[in-house]
Amino acid sequence: MDAIRTRALTRSYGRARGITNIDLTVKQGDFFGFIGPNGAGKSTTIRTLLGLIRPISGQGQIFGLDITGDRERILARVGYLPAETAFWPGMRVRDVLRLSAELRKKDCGRTAAELCQRLGLDTARRVEELSLGSRKKAAIVCALQHEPDLLILDEPTSGLDPLMQREFFDILRERNRLGATVFLSSHILSEVQRSCARAAIIREGSIIAQGSVSELTSTGARRVSLRGRAPLDRLGGVRDLRLTPEGADFLYSGETAPLLQALAAGDIRDLTISEPDLEEVFLHYYGKGGAL
Amino acid sequence: MTIVKHELRQGRAAFVLWTAAIAALLAVCVFLFPEMKSEMDTVGGLFASMGSFTAAFGMDRLSIGTLPGFYAVECGSILGLGGALFASLLGVSALAKEERDRTAEFLLTHPLSRTRLVTAKLAAVLIQLTAMNGLILALALLSVALIGEPVPWRALLLLHGAYYLLQTELACVCFALGAFLRRGGAGLGMGLAAGTYFLNLLANMTDQARPLKALTPFGYCEGADILAAGALNAGRVAVGMGLACLALLAAYRQYATKDIR
Numbered sequence: 001m002d003a004i005r006t007r008a009l010t011r012s013y014g015r016a017r018g019i020t021n022i023d024l025t026v027k028q029g030d031f032f033g034f035i036g037p038n039g040a041g042k043s044t045t046i047r048t049l050l051g052l053i054r055p056i057s058g059q060g061q062i063f064g065l066d067i068t069g070d071r072e073r074i075l076a077r078v079g080y081l082p083a084e085t086a087f088w089p090g091m092r093v094r095d096v097l098r099l100s101a102e103l104r105k106k107d108c109g110r111t112a113a114e115l116c117q118r119l120g121l122d123t124a125r126r127v128e129e130l131s132l133g134s135r136k137k138a139a140i141v142c143a144l145q146h147e148p149d150l151l152i153l154d155e156p157t158s159g160l161d162p163l164m165q166r167e168f169f170d171i172l173r174e175r176n177r178l179g180a181t182v183f184l185s186s187h188i189l190s191e192v193q194r195s196c197a198r199a200a201i202i203r204e205g206s207i208i209a210q211g212s213v214s215e216l217t218s219t220g221a222r223r224v225s226l227r228g229r230a231p232l233d234r235l236g237g238v239r240d241l242r243l244t245p246e247g248a249d250f251l252y253s254g255e256t257a258p259l260l261q262a263l264a265a266g267d268i269r270d271l272t273i274s275e276p277d278l279e280e281v282f283l284h285y286y287g288k289g290g291a292l
Numbered sequence: 293m294t295i296v297k298h299e300l301r302q303g304r305a306a307f308v309l310w311t312a313a314i315a316a317l318l319a320v321c322v323f324l325f326p327e328m329k330s331e332m333d334t335v336g337g338l339f340a341s342m343g344s345f346t347a348a349f350g351m352d353r354l355s356i357g358t359l360p361g362f363y364a365v366e367c368g369s370i371l372g373l374g375g376a377l378f379a380s381l382l383g384v385s386a387l388a389k390e391e392r393d394r395t396a397e398f399l400l401t402h403p404l405s406r407t408r409l410v411t412a413k414l415a416a417v418l419i420q421l422t423a424m425n426g427l428i429l430a431l432a433l434l435s436v437a438l439i440g441e442p443v444p445w446r447a448l449l450l451l452h453g454a455y456y457l458l459q460t461e462l463a464c465v466c467f468a469l470g471a472f473l474r475r476g477g478a479g480l481g482m483g484l485a486a487g488t489y490f491l492n493l494l495a496n497m498t499d500q501a502r503p504l505k506a507l508t509p510f511g512y513c514e515g516a517d518i519l520a521a522g523a524l525n526a527g528r529v530a531v532g533m534g535l536a537c538l539a540l541l542a543a544y545r546q547y548a549t550k551d552i553r
Contacts, residue, residue, distance in 0.1 A: 050401050053551040076403040086394035088302055102294040103402035142398075 001064050003028045003150050003181035004049065009058035011048050019044050019205045021058065026183055026198070028063075028149075031176050033192030033199035033213065034185040035282060041205040042185040043083060046154050050080060062150065076104065079148035083155040083185075085139040087127040093138050094123035100142040108145035115141045118167055132159035140168060150181045157191060169195055189282055201282060209281075216281055221253040223276045230266025235259065240280075251276060295399070295409060299416030303382070311424045314374040315431040321366045322435035329357055359436065360447035364515025371428065371455050372513055376485040379421055379459035383466030384481030386413040387547060388473040396552045410471070410547050414540065417463050425456045450518050457529055458509040462488070464536035468543040471550065506531070 004026035012018040019041040026032045036042050047053045049060055051071040060067035062074045087096050093116075101108040116123055121137040130138065136159040143151065151172070157165045172195065176182050186192055192199055193213055200210040209216055227247040232238055237254025247270075252259055263271065300307075355361040387410070390396035399409060429452045436443050466481045473480070492510030495501045505511035505528070512528035 047552070052397060052400055053553065054549065072403045072405055075401060078401070080401040082397055082401075084394065086398065088393070088395055090302075099294065099298055100398075100402065103399070103404055 001028060002026060002061070003030065004032075004060075004062055004183060006045075006049070006060040007058055009045070009048060009055050009060050011044055011053060011055050017041070017205045019048065019202075022202075022205075022207055024200060024207060024210070026181060028181050029176070029179055030198055031172070031182045031196045032184065033196035034183060034202065035187065035189060035192055035199055036185075036202035037187050040202045042187075042202055043154055044205070045202070046080075046152055046183075046185060049152065050075070050078070077149040079143035079146065079151045081139055081143040081151070081153045081156050083158065085135045087135070087138070089126075089128045091127050092123065093121060093125055093127060093130070096127060096138055097123065097141055097145060101145060104146045106146050108147075111147060112141055112145040115144055115171070118171065119164065133161060133164065136160055137164070144171065144175070147175075148180065150183065151175065152183045152185075154185045155187070156184065157186070157188065165191070221251050221276055223249070223272075223274050223280065224252050224259070225249045225272045225274075226263070226268050227270040228266060228268040230263050230268060232262060235262045251280065293412075295404070295412035296416050296419070299386070299413060300419065303416065303420060306378075306381075307420050307424065310374070310378040311427055314370060314378070314424070315428045317370045317374070318367050318428060318432055319435040321370060322363070322432065323439060324366075325359060325362050325441070326439050328362060359441050360444045360519055361515075363444070363448065364451055364519055367432070368451060368455070368513070368515045371452070372458065372510060373485070373489050375424070375428075375455050375459045376462050376489060376510075377482055378424065379463040380466045380481035380485040381478055382417050382420060383463035384470045384473070384477040384484075386417050386467055386470055387543070388470035388475060388477045391474045391552065392476045400552055406548050406550075407544060410544055414464075414467060414543075417467060418460070421456070421459050421463060425452060425459070428452070446522065447519055450522075450524060451513075451515060454513040454518060454524055454529075457524075457532065458513050461509045461532040461536045464543075465539045468539035468546070471543040471546040474553070 002025055004024060006022050006024045009022040009024075010018070010020050012020075017039075022041075022045055024045070034042055034045070044053070048055050049062060049067055051067055051074070054068060063077060065074050067074065091099075097108070097112050097116075101112070115121075116137075119137045119140065121134060121141060125134070127135065127138065136156075140156070143153070153172075157168065160168060169191070172182055172184075182196075184192065184196060196213055198210075198212050199216060200207050201216070202208070225247070226249075230248070232241065232248060232250070235252075235254070235258055237252055237258075239251045239253070241248065241250040356365055390399060400406070429448070432448065432452070433443055436448070462485055466477075466484060469480060469484075470477055488508040489510055491504055491508040492514070495504035495508070495511065496514070505514075509532050512525045512532060518524060
């Protein structure tokens, strides 16, 4: 059974863009990245999955349950971390955690204490006194303390310092190893590349690529960086060419032999040929579209 | 029950403030009665000869030289307007404040049906209104006892009962408005409370405007009518409660399908 499965899921806001025909498959146990810049439709997709907004067409299922008809049963198994966290002024962190646990009718005290200790969260503080990072930590504990089967995380690291980000991802990987599915929405490609096995890229409300992170980056194209000079003007398949006084840097998606001939005809002092990283793939998709 | 307790905790400061303010003003008003009674010969004529103003507050049909008449005019205004403002604010903000403060997302991403959330919010509103009215009534009775007057039980219970129904109706209507709003709506709630109050004053002034009473819940809280009949106007109360029920139906229906952005 898939953890998340949507077919042609669509939601629009009048003239404003929402999401269109979203087909998404996240298998149970996946550590799945959902990539796109602000306004691409990541949060709309998530809010539709969680039943906060209703789709105008299409279908969505979480653990085989319909997102419009089985909201409560779905939410009992989901932990959600929103991009922006808001709590009620006057409440202490421990009150927020207790409220969340009571709403789930679960005793989460032991797990909450462990998470607070790992994240360095003081539960005696009032929420309005918390920094952005501490508010985020409180939201993380709310999302994780009931040990959900599916974690839906919307821009989870904003506000967290690098050490806390590392601890947070350690916790996520532990949960993932124990069987939890992680759905990580982010525009920070390095964290997706580092942690996620599979990913989807969303652009202007539509999924434009989906697969394993290695598949997404193994597109046949290579990043070529050289020091020196080579006759590149007659070489086909060159894109994103940046010439510098020391040499050149470009993406090459042609045959290997013409590239080697062009390099051999030049005066090369140093050469690096590597796979493009996810950021380059992403930028490509957000450029003119099409495959690398 | 979790949401009800949470709501009551969140609304505690406003509840204490409004209840204390209305109860204190009411008590002060009751404590003024003995002096008013002793000077009735001089001020009675004055109050009875202010034309439309006299009619607006029902003083043309009530004697403020008696405790029930005084209570209906003076204390009734405090309890009526103060209670209506609090009830409206409570009602309109119950659902809308969660979207305004972006806390609706927290609540609705827990395994909690929207119907249960609306019911819990409504229960919290009604509990607060009931508690406020109970406390105010208790203080009013104590104040009357302290000034040494016999307690006009029936008159006081009818007047307080009418204002409790008025607050319930306004709270339910505003609760429904809150289900449609994405922001707080405090202005709308207070405007509705003040608007219906002044509509009733207007309806008291002339016979032509009298039908307007049917449009405002203050219509069945008119002290002069209640004391004269010794009962509430059942027809008007039924219309008001019917409107409250319709409003609640609309609130449930709207919130069940509302997009939380």
